[in-house]
Amino acid sequence: MPSAHVGGDAGVTIGWWTWLKAPVELDDGTRMAPGRGTPQGGVASPLLANIFLHHVFDMWITRAFPGCPFERYADDIVIHCRSESEAHDVRRAVERRLLQCKLEAHPEKTPIVYCRDSNRTEDHPRIQFDFLGYGFRPRRARNSRDGSYFASFSPAIGRKAMKAIVRTVRGWRIHAASEKELDDFSRMFNRYIRGWVNYYGRYHPSALHRTFDCINRRLVRWAMKKYKRYRGHQRRATQWLRRIARKRPELFAHWELGFVP
Numbered sequence: 001m002p003s004a005h006v007g008g009d010a011g012v013t014i015g016w017w018t019w020l021k022a023p024v025e026l027d028d029g030t031r032m033a034p035g036r037g038t039p040q041g042g043v044a045s046p047l048l049a050n051i052f053l054h055h056v057f058d059m060w061i062t063r064a065f066p067g068c069p070f071e072r073y074a075d076d077i078v079i080h081c082r083s084e085s086e087a088h089d090v091r092r093a094v095e096r097r098l099l100q101c102k103l104e105a106h107p108e109k110t111p112i113v114y115c116r117d118s119n120r121t122e123d124h125p126r127i128q129f130d131f132l133g134y135g136f137r138p139r140r141a142r143n144s145r146d147g148s149y150f151a152s153f154s155p156a157i158g159r160k161a162m163k164a165i166v167r168t169v170r171g172w173r174i175h176a177a178s179e180k181e182l183d184d185f186s187r188m189f190n191r192y193i194r195g196w197v198n199y200y201g202r203y204h205p206s207a208l209h210r211t212f213d214c215i216n217r218r219l220v221r222w223a224m225k226k227y228k229r230y231r232g233h234q235r236r237a238t239q240w241l242r243r244i245a246r247k248r249p250e251l252f253a254h255w256e257l258g259f260v261p
Helices: 045-064 084-100 159-172 182-200 205-226 234-247
Strands: 003-006 012-014 070-073 076-080 103-105 129-131 134-142 149-157
Touching (some): 045 070, 045 084, 076 084, 076 129, 084 103, 149 205, 159 182, 159 205, 182 205, 205 234
Antiparallel strands (some): 003 076, 070 076, 129 134, 134 149
């Protein structure tokens, strides 16, 4: 089932609301009263945007294309179509509708994607897309009844989300905090790890292995720096942490999933 992916990261540009007159404080401390628009990052802006898009998009597409289900989160939208020609028709109609309402669909972030799997085997320039941090693409899956393998179009953590998590973990500088203990790291960081597990682990949790491996590698480096007996002995440090992970998996949420050093 092809999908017209409308939106993306800031894919729909919103510039309306002319009534906001409350003063806004700028970075340099000065205050100004805008005559048009809402401030980026303002607490009311997301609420007003959702109300506006509910009427401009949600209610409109339900009437115009009742046979095309869709998902929308803020300005990121996925529309499901039954054929490529229908997907092109829907995209043109959406672009016209947005322009009528003084909005614009980002031309590079509004692709038509072919959801290729074992039942849909045609060729298409695009067979994957990202939505809410997940990457949707063809993946190998196993039939639970007979053990056979097939292609499934399904979600797992996306590359952008992986890279963002790795950047965050690097910023923790675990490997350099030789004055800390494992319990300290657990108190400091496990709530973030559990959040990633709870969100991205709902579909294809095995895809998180590479993401959480960066945490384990830094814990190994921390152990090698903290304890003299492990300096220069990466394998022994890894084995020591693996034993702890099996005894106390509750220290880190990814250890509970089996992603141990």
